Amino acid sequence: MLRTTLPRSNRSRAFSLIELVVVVVIIGIIAAIAIPKMSKGAQGAADGALTGDLTLLRQAIDMYANEHGGSLPDPGNIATQLTQFTNSDGTKTSATKDTSANQCIYGPYIRAIPPVPVGGAGLKNSTTIGLSTNSPAPGWFYDNTTGAVSVNPAAGNDSGGNAYSSY
DSSP, X not given: OOOOOOOOOSOOOOOOHHHHHHHHHHHXXXXXXXXXXXXXXXXXXXXXXXXXXXXXXXXXXXXXHHHTTTOOOOTTTHHHHHHSEEOTTSOXXXXXXXXXXXXXXXXXXXXXXXXXXXXXXXXXXXXXXXXXXXXXXXSEEEOTTTOOEEEOGGGOBOTTSOXXXXX
């Protein structure tokens, strides 16, 4: 039995212009939906980092106060008092634990002061912590009467319009 082949059609196998336009429109719609979601994701990550860093700082201050008879860290020396070993009244600090005569046996409560994850130039990534009257203003504000810590109000607002300093 002989096999005969049918003649090929002269029509080439390619996408029509309409099919290409439909694909481009679909890609455009997906991009219009995805790009704002991704940009909010980065902002949401910074907001979450700020919340985590504030929790870490607040817990370190609470642990310091607990081990020092309710006394809060000194605003001029808070970074050292939280990141190094201290004596019972917090007046002496040391990078190493000193167990002789009850010296520098408390702490450290945190490895390092975390950088501020939000805000503009000059504030973002600041690791300074102190009173709001410090010059230049610190990244983290510390109230030595209550032990409260917050981010500098200059950090601005989150995507929901809430001030970062209210976290």
